[in-house]
Amino acid sequence: MSEKTVLSMRNISKHFPGVLALDNVDFQLEVGEVHVLLGENGAGKSTLMKILSGAYSKDNGQIFLDGNEIDIRDPKHAIELGIGTIYQEFNLVPFFSAAENIFLGREFKTSAGTINWKKMYEEGKKAINLVGLNSSPRKRVRNMTVAEKQLIEIAKALSLNSRILIFDEPTATLSEKDVDHLFKLIRSLKAEGKSIVYISHRMEEIRSIGDRCTVLRDGKYIDTVRIKDTTRNDLIRMIAGRTVDLSKKCLVEPMEEVVLEVKGLEAPPKVKEVSFDLRKGEILGFAGLVGSGRTEVMKAIVGEIKKTRGTVVFENETINPRHPCEALRKGIVYLSEDRKDEGLVLKMNVRHNISLGNLKSICRRGFLSDKKDRKLARKYIQDLQIKCPGDRGRAENLSGGNQQKLVISRSLASNSKLFIFDEPTRGIDVGAKEEIYCILQRLAREGFGIIVISSELPELLRICNRIVVMREGKVTAILDNSDLSQDEVLNHAMGE
Structure with a gap:
């Protein structure tokens, strides 16, 4: 483990009924890097990150933070350790406002112990502005688009001031403008010394934002490479275990009717x-x-x-x-x-x-x-x-x-x-x-x-x-x- 390594996961295994989701997987994250986690659906990426975020418990293996072995008990413990997660599946309360969702469980209180709504909405506005969302902090989540919900999830994670941030498919619902803003935000977080784990299937954005990538396939560790030294086709071959060409047009001739x-x-x-x-x-x-x-x-x-x-x-x-x-x-x-x-x-x-x-x-x-x-x-x-x-x-x-x-x-x-x-x-x-x-x-x-x-x-x-x-x-x-x-x-x- 180098001095730059902030997180090390070794020989991580996880079983579900009838499925070996992770089989002795290794993963290392350095200070101030964007480390992309790649693999097909079902490869084990989200399972590995849910273990890191405390949503799942590991069956075997060790996790080290700053060189010290840790046992992450639950999501609250992960947050206390400085690990924040933006999940692909939204974890929002639809009838609550944007601000209420961002600070859920961490509400601002008055001296009398009641919720300080003025402070809540002020800080909520700052949080949603940070992710480029032009909306009211009072807007209810049920009235938001899928893209707006994604940005609220990101704002919620950033408000925790985590030193390790896990982004699970954060751009799947975002426009090109929103993606550009998110990437600028990630680069600024990286410059501050924060470490990013980035899960995505979009090859073009991986090369734009990532430093290194680790590939999983069928729950097994395949390799870790520097992205700038690897071609797009090499990455696809590692992910799929075969050559897949998605650039070639393949059109079916339609009928006249x-x-x-x-x-x-x-x-x-x-x-x-x-x-x-x-x-x-x-x-x-x-x-x-x-x-x-x-x-x-x-x-x-x-x-x-x-x-x-x-x-x-x-x-x-x-x-x-x-x-x-x-x-x-x-x-x-x-x-x-x-x-x-x-x-x-x-x-x-x-x-x-x-x-x-x-x-x-x-x-x-x-x-x-x-x-x-x-x-x-x-x-x-x-x-x-x-x-x-x-x-x-x-x-x-x-x-x-x-x-x-x-x-x-x-x-x-x-x-x-x-x-x-x-x-x-x-x-x-x-x-x-x-x-x-x-x-x-x-x-x-x-x-x-x-x-x-x-x-x-x-x-x-x-x-x-x-x-x-x-x-x-x-x-x-x-x-x-x-x-x-x-x-x-x-x-x-x-x-x-």
């Missing part, structure tokens, strides 16, 4: 005169900065938000669904970007999450057929190669990529004809991304209509036939992807 036509759609304040069409077998991408109105367009189509003008024609029939369930009955399914809160029933098992998509097919005289239920689940587990201990395991215990496959499998079970995917690969690794792309392409080849909203331009350029670019609620361009660059898409997204 139009399956969806949207004309003059308006849903104030985010959607203004949006028009586009979608052909059978086409993968149509939607690009734009966060807040451009992409998601709101799709929610207006399926009836989750009310449209005030415009027509939606699906399979030559004008439709006006008042609720997503009504759109689903017509054959249109919207898969939310928030798969944990809006896509899955996490406490329910894998089998029932799949069969929720088509209960009619597995019920007889109002009773569930266990045989049909099991058969349906096993079909999609096999077809989509969902990695799970069995169909009785809870959805919450699956990796991010397998949770996304589970959402897709339920949609397929519903016998829909048009699929709207909102950030389908958010927070999943390069190998799982490739598998999701293959599923989308297979659906396109079978004649389904596919819409993909994504903040990752390389993703849209890889699989989409055309890309609809939005800015401030309006369509600024519909671009053919035969010979399209990221710069051209960005120019339209930014109004240049």
Whole structure:
């Protein structure tokens, strides 16, 4: 252990029922460095960091802080030791304000012992300004966007003045502007001598922010390398254990028949005169900065938000669904970007999450057929190669990529004809991304209509036939992807 080493984890192992999540893993963190932790979903990254943050206890191994062996009892003890964590899954109280969430359990008190609300909101404003969020500290979390919630999580961790900060997929929901601000913040923390553990699947940001990286695969330690001395392809090979090329375009030829036509759609304040069409077998991408109105367009189509003008024609029939369930009955399914809160029933098992998509097919005289239920689940587990201990395991215990496959499998079970995917690969690794792309392409080849909203331009350029670019609620361009660059898409997204 060098003098620069602030943290050392040695031979860390962790078992869950039927799973060896960590197998004698080593990890070292130096003072004032950004150390990236890489690996596919299920590789053990989050488990290792949950042990460091006190959320899990280790089965074997040792942890040293400043050369002294420690035993982290719980999250509160980790905070006392100077270890702060920004989790990928939000840990916020929806009915509390931003300030209340940031200082939860550490409220400012008056001399009389009551909460000092003036001080709370003053300090809350400073905390959210630090992460670049232009919002009121009094705003309730339930009224925030996914990106705003992520920034509140970051503000909460920074307010603890931790010397070790763990960022678990912090940019998955942030705009490019927010990401730039976050990176500036991380660099300033690094200059102050704080040590950062950074978990991410986005290769371009890893090279921008990281000093060293440690790769895990299937719960095992693979290697630790200096990022500047390693190529992108080398890192992907280490992560996946094979060569994966995500840069090459792979387009499926669509049919001529139009399956969806949207004309003059308006849903104030985010959607203004949006028009586009979608052909059978086409993968149509939607690009734009966060807040451009992409998601709101799709929610207006399926009836989750009310449209005030415009027509939606699906399979030559004008439709006006008042609720997503009504759109689903017509054959249109919207898969939310928030798969944990809006896509899955996490406490329910894998089998029932799949069969929720088509209960009619597995019920007889109002009773569930266990045989049909099991058969349906096993079909999609096999077809989509969902990695799970069995169909009785809870959805919450699956990796991010397998949770996304589970959402897709339920949609397929519903016998829909048009699929709207909102950030389908958010927070999943390069190998799982490739598998999701293959599923989308297979659906396109079978004649389904596919819409993909994504903040990752390389993703849209890889699989989409055309890309609809939005800015401030309006369509600024519909671009053919035969010979399209990221710069051209960005120019339209930014109004240049």
